[in-house]
Amino acid sequence: xxxxxxxxxxxxxxxxxxxxxxxxxxxxxxxxxxxxxxxxxxxxxxxxxxxxxxxxxxxxxxxxxxxxxxxxxxxxxxxxxxxxxxxxxxxxxxxxxxxxxxxxxxxxxxxxx
Amino acid sequence: xxxxxxxxxxxxxxxxxxxxxxxxxxxxxxxxxxxxxxxxxxxxxxxxxxxxxxxxxxxxxxxxxxxxxxxxxxxxxxxxxxxxxxxxxxxxxxxxxxxxxxxxxxxxxxxxx
Numbered sequence: 132x133x134x135x136x137x138x139x140x141x142x143x144x145x146x147x148x149x150x151x152x153x154x155x156x157x158x159x160x161x162x163x164x165x166x167x168x169x170x171x172x173x174x175x176x177x178x179x180x181x182x183x184x185x186x187x188x189x190x191x192x193x194x195x196x197x198x199x200x201x202x203x204x205x206x207x208x209x210x211x212x213x214x215x216x217x218x219x220x221x222x223x224x225x226x227x228x229x230x231x232x233x234x235x236x237x238x239x240x241x242x243x244x
Numbered sequence: 245x246x247x248x249x250x251x252x253x254x255x256x257x258x259x260x261x262x263x264x265x266x267x268x269x270x271x272x273x274x275x276x277x278x279x280x281x282x283x284x285x286x287x288x289x290x291x292x293x294x295x296x297x298x299x300x301x302x303x304x305x306x307x308x309x310x311x312x313x314x315x316x317x318x319x320x321x322x323x324x325x326x327x328x329x330x331x332x333x334x335x336x337x338x339x340x341x342x343x344x345x346x347x348x349x350x351x352x353x354x355x356x357x
Contacts, residue, residue, distance in 0.1 A: 135286075137286075140284065162344060164344065164345065171253075171350065171351070172350050172351070173248070173334055173336070173348025173349050173350050173351055174287075174334075174346075174348050175348070176345045176346070179344065179345065219286060219287065221287075221346075223344050229275060229292060229294050229300065229340065230275045230294075230338045230339075230340025230341070230344055230346075231277075231289065231292060231302075232344065232346060234279075234286040234287040234288075235286050236284055236285060236286040237286050
């Protein structure tokens with residue numbers, strides 16, 4: 132059972148388009164993180180959201196944590212080829228011990244010039 | 245600059261061989277993790293360690309064991325490699341309880357033939 136469901140799993144768009152990636156769960160999370168992974172490398176943290184309803188911006192990327200802390204979204208404005216990669220959401224469950232995270236399946240984004 | 249290194253980027257082993265994957269971090273982190281990454285399944289936790297000589301099973305520990313004799317080093321052992329263990333293996337460390345961000349190594353792509 133996947134506790135964090137990401138959609139879509141694959142996304143192929145043209146440079147300049149906007150896109151949104153979703154990360155949904157029936158569980159409540161203390162916090163949620165988004166990572167980006169390039170081919171041949173490990174994931175790298177983009178952002179952590181902690182408060183329900185929180186919105187964070189990182190240049191053209193906007194991250195939102197749902198009010199109930201069960202879901203999150205990543206919106207990219209005017210995508211560029213350099214945004215190509217695997218985007219992973221990861222949640223820290225309530226009462227978690229040890230710093231364990233639950234990862235979604237990932238969204239494979241391809242931005243064509 | 246934080247660094248997590250893994251002993252091999254690519255590894256090919258035969259069925260039944262004993263396989264050692266090594267991970268070293270230079271950040272003095274307490275927690276270390278081993279994941280496997282398969283397409284469409286995201287990252288699945290195999291084992292994690294919250295202190296030297298301390299370990300806990302993750303979601304898919306069967307067929308694997310770990311060793312943490314020193315704080316900076318966390319080893320994953322495949323006692324008798326099987327073809328269904330062909331995968332990308334990622335090691336990570338985190339500063340928990342000082343933070344939940346996980347720092348990943350570049351991964352080891354293991355092929356078992």
